[in-house]
Amino acid sequence: MLDRADLRGLSSALLGRAEELRVLARHAEAARARRAGLVHLSGPAGIGKTSLLRAFLKSDACRNMAVLYGSCRQVVGGAGYGGVRELFGSLGLSGEDARNSPLLRGLARRALPALTSGPADEGTPGGPGVYPVLHGLYWLVANLMADRPLVLVLDDVQWCDERSLCWVDFLLRRAEGLPLLVVLAQRGEAKPVAPVALADIVAQRGPTLLRLAPLATRDVAEMARRVFPGPVEPCFVERAATVSGGNPFTLSRLLTELRAEGVQPDERGARRLAEVGGQVVSLTVGALLDRQPPWVRCVARAIAVLGEESPELIATLADVPPSLVADAVLVLRRAELMAPDRPDLVHDMVRSAVLGPAGATASAELRTRAALLLSDAGRPAEDVAGQLMLLPAVSQPWMPGVLREAAAQAEGRGAPEAAVRYLYRVLEVEPHSVPVRVRMATLLAEINPAEALRLLEEALDRVGDIRTRATVAVRYGMTCIAVQQSPAGARVLEEVLAALEAGLGPEPDPADRELRTLVESVLLTIGADEKSTISAARDRAARLPVPPGDTPAQRQMLATMAVLNAMEGRSAGRTAEQARRALRFPGTELESWAVISSSFALSLADEVGDALDALDGLLQHSQATAAVWTYVLGLSARALILHGAGAVPDALADAQTAIEIIGEERWGDGAVMPQAALATVLVDRGEPQRAEDLLLGIKRPDLDRFVLQYHWYLMARARARRALGDREAALALFLECGDSLEKSRFTNPLFLPWWAEAVRLLVKMNRADEAREIVEYGSELAGRWGTPRALGLAALSRGLVTPGGAGVELLTESVRLLAESPARAMHADAEYLLGRALLKTGDQRGARERLRAATDLAQRCGALALAGASRKLLVTAGGRMRKMSASPLDMLTGMERRVAGLAAAGESNRSIAESLFVTVRTIETHLTSVYRKLGVSRRTELGAVLHTPDIPDGQPPGWVLESRWRR
Known part of the structure; x- marks a missing residue:
């Protein structure tokens, strides 16, 4: 903490800031105790933010702490990860030897694209993706905090780029228990480069807010006494406070200039203050420069434009001999216009005052010359573009090329917002460009799909060539899924497809055939997303020939067809064959949705081994590339498949991992699949209330429009309600699920078998007649699909509504069929129901045999609720079984x-x-x-x-492996 001695020696710039220093010191102490914190410091230009921060970092409060300080600059404000490079620049991690630094061990190496201003290294792990770089920077900070706490200070964040701020948010979401203090300082009156990202951090991370107020009159008087040797009259102090607005920087410039003029701090000096008025800095800086030779002003203007640059470049831009640059810097430093510790002007208010008299036209010409100088010096395109971005107009033919190259560099380091910002300036010169809009939309697809959609709509309005239009329409369609506007995407793709078929003729060349197949596959994909378009997609798929799967577009088409066939529920064999063909080229990368779709279709066809193999590959790839959303979807899909296969602990592990990941991501609130997967597993684990709470936290709007997500939600909610004893509500949800699936023409008996669950519930409610109608419906669907699991489920449902020995025979048949399927938890359930039926007929011995098998199998599956019910009924039947073990997996x-x-x-x-x-x-x-x-x-x-013998370390349960061998 700061003591009185620390505060007694505060500089003039820190007068009145003792309490703010104490607040920062308390946060530093909390960071030492592994209580991470965020402080947001704000105030107008010149109020003393930077002085306060530097005093804090030099104080005892930060002793033995690692410190990263960076100050964002307007000239690089829009560059991708510009703020990050300012922060980490002192670590020297951008050179050739950076890869060997211990700070970049492990996944921290993914941070390299953000740490250099040049083009990203093509061999950098993670490539151009956004998340690899964010994760890399996180682990770089984790390495820094391995030995001591970290204070991370980012000054002038109003000029910080989105990616740097997104990383700060990314870090803070993972900061619990870390020895970390983050301080963000913002100039309140300046428009931020990334207002949304900055506002999100302040709104969601709960920072301590420090708003620096103007100096009190007593502090103005103290500062005046430090400047003037004699007594200072109150009227002078009052006028100085009014004219400066209590701004320390403005006041300091004003008092220093008045003393240089020989003004005394009395009533006459107060009148001189009134003459100066509010133009303090510009007048004082102008007066200082007017007293110097003209070449000093030229050098000052060059430094104002270039910032911290080499003397040679400054000399060239100023059009003076290099020898004069050093002399000019000494003059400017003595006049307190240059910073004492860096080759740049002391403040941006001084920068504006230096450039102001030249006028807008002359300043633009100077920046244009600066851009050309940087380009001729071989500087990265983003450095050159930094000057162009400050011009009022991109007016010369060479400028769009530089901006395009800068956009490519920003994209290469995983900074799409910066790339888009450069390309927006290109659009000023090329307002009708379709390629620029498509490039921008591609960059924005993940981070701002709504804006991407708008750009693609503009592109579609401007494009004439049908092939180009088709390519744009494909991107438009996939973006429509992200913004939940699939029907709009379907309409555009239908129009484009009709135009393609008319324009390409009956025998198009291979490239045109591939393009048409791609359009068709995307049309089917987005058509399967919502209820309003699913029927048209199913009808279209039925009319299309099945492609051989020799090209990427054909494999995408096969993946979509496999899902649509699975929805129809007519041929498990054909569905599995199409899904396998979609996945049969492991060396070529399918879209993640195609892999998940194919694995989903395979699992419904009881080909669980192939389905899990496909998802394993997807998860490995997404781990390697830090594709977090793909990883979450893959985990959720694998959790649902493992649950269906009776591997409940593994399903729980996948689903819970997915939930923990989205809890730390900004986009997690809009997810549905992870919550549905975990809730499904939790019910079988005997935690229905936790499952329902999870489902009620889903925030996706208009969920009932969607074909898959809505039904997963309904089924999981119904099962939770049933487990909580609310039979009527559970039945209503099961029936709603069935009605909604039928309207969606989704008739596969194994995708959320609501009919079997409803039958079981109706039997418990003594409403067997209603149950029989549903049994007939479900049995017909199961017979059409024909897998052992479907047939076993149908036999089980018929057995429940059939009394006496005939019912027992049906339940026995269901046990036999389900034993041949990968659905081990379902098999355990059938054993339980058969044991219960035998007990009712008086066959206690047979009942005990079945209930013992059910208990053992359910416990091995991790279906704890079923295992407990089976064991309880076994005891009722007179059987004995060791108490359910407290296995580690349980x-x-x-x-x-x-x-x-x-x-x-x-x-x-x-x-x-x-x-x-x-x-x-x-x-x-x-x-x-x-x-x-x-x-x-x-x-x-x-x-x-x-x-355990059944579950090798780190592997899925033995029966899941067995199902893979069986294929």
């Missing part, structure tokens, strides 16, 4: 089980955190819980505790 949560398995396999906490996209602190918390639950004290003991 005691651990899904995420704990995953972390424990990786730790037992020898992975470090850091490597586990990197692979699961969470923080080391999160892993430490999970391991602490694991040790407590398992009664161990170190990770070396985990392997022996976790290992």
Whole structure:
């Protein structure tokens, strides 16, 4: 903490700022105690933000802490990761030897594209993606905090780019338990480069707000006494406070200039203050420069434009001999116009005062010359573009080329917003350009899909060539899914497809055939997204020939057709064959949605092994590239498939990992699939209330429009309501699910088998007649699909509504069929229902045999609710079975089980955190819980505790592996 001695010696610029220094010191102390904090410091230009920050960083409050300080500059404000480079510049990580730095070990190497102003290295891990760089910067900071707490200060954030601010937000979302203090200083009156990103951080991260107020009259008097040797009259102080507005920088310039003029701090001096008025800085700077030789003003203007640059470049721009630059810098520094610790002007208010007298036209000409000088010097295109972005107009033929190159550099480092900003200036010169709009839309597809859609609409209005229009329409269609406007995308693609068929003729060349196939596949994909378009997509797919799958577009088409066939529920064999053909070229990368679609279709066809293999590959690729959203979707899809296969602990691990990841991401609120997956598993784990709470937290608007998400939600909610004892509400939800699926023409009996669940509930409610109607409906669908799981489920439902021995025979048949399927939890459920039926007929011995099998199988599946019910009924039937074991898999949560398995396999906490996209602190918390639950004290003991004959360490349960072998 700061003591009185620290505060007694405050400089003039820090008068009246003692309390703000104390607040910052308290936050530094909290960071030492691993309580991460954020301080947002704001005030007008010259109010003393930078002086306050530098005093804080030099104080005892920051002793033995790592410090990163960066000040954003207007000339590089729009450059991708410009703020990050200002912060990390002192670490020297942008040179040739940076890769060997210990700070860049592990995933921290992904940060390299953000740390250099030049073109991104093509061999940089992670490539041009956004998330690889964000993750890399996070781990770079984690490395910095390994030995001591970190203070990260970013000054003048009003000129900070979106990517740098997004990274700050990314870091703060993962800051719990970290020894970290982040301080953001903002000039309140300046329009931010990235207002949304900055406002989001301030609104959502709950910072301590420090708004620097103007100096009090007593502080103005103290500053005047420090400048003038004699007594200072009150009238002079009052007028000085009024004229300067209590702004320390303005006041300092004013008092210094008045003293140079020989003005005394009395009533006459007060009148001179009134003459100066509000133009303090510009007048004082102008007066200082007027007293110097003309070449000093030329050098000052060159420095005002170029900032911290080499003397040679400054001399060339100023049109003076290089020898005079050093002399001019000494003159400017003595006049306190240059910063004492860097080759730049002391403040941006001085920069404006230096450039102001030249006028807008002359300043623009000077910036244009500066851009050409930087280009001739071989500087990166983004450095050159920084000057062009400050021009009122992009007026010369060479400028768009530089801006395009700068956009490519920004894209290459994972900074799409900066790339788009450059391209917007290109549009000023080329207002009708379709390629520029398409490039911008591609860059914005993930971060601002609504703006991407608008640009694509403009492109479609301007394009004439049908092939180009088709390419644009494909992007438009996929973007429509992201903004939940699939019907609009379908309409555009239908029009384009009709024009393609008319324009290409009956025998198009291979390239045109591929283009048409791509348009058709995307049309089917977006048509399958919403209820209003699913019927048209199904009808169109039925008319199309099945492609061989020899090209990328054909494989995308096969993946979509496989899903639509699975929805129809008529041929499991054909569906599986199409899905396999879509995936059959492992060396070529399918879109993530196509992989997930194919695995979904395969799982419905009981080809669980192939489905899991496809998702495993997708997850490995998304881990390697830090494609977080793809990783979350892949985990959610795998969780649902594993749950269907009876691997409940593994399903829980996947679903819970997905939920933890989206909890740290800004886009997590709009997700549905992860919550539905986890809720589905939680019901089987005996946690229905937690499942319902999770589902009620979904914030997707108009959820009932969507074909897949809505029905996952309904089914999970119905099962939770049933487990909570609310049969009527559960039945209503099951029936709503069935009605909605039928309207969507989604008649696969295994995709959310609402009919079987409703039958079971109706039987419990003594409404067998109603149940029989649903049994007939579901049995017909199951017979058409024909897989062992579908047929077994139909036999089970018929058995429930059939009394006596005939019902027992049907339940026995369902057990036999389900034993041949990968659905082990469903098989356990059938054993339980058969045991219950046998008990009712008086066959206690047979009942005990079945209930014992049900208990054992359910417990191995991790279906704890079913295992408990089976064991309870077994005891009622007179059977004995050892008490359900407190197996490690039962005691651990899904995420704990995953972390424990990786730790037992020898992975470090850091490597586990990197692979699961969470923080080391999160892993430490999970391991602490694991040790407590398992009664161990170190990770070396985990392997022996976790290992069971059925579940090899780190692998899915044995029966899931078995299903893979069986294919």
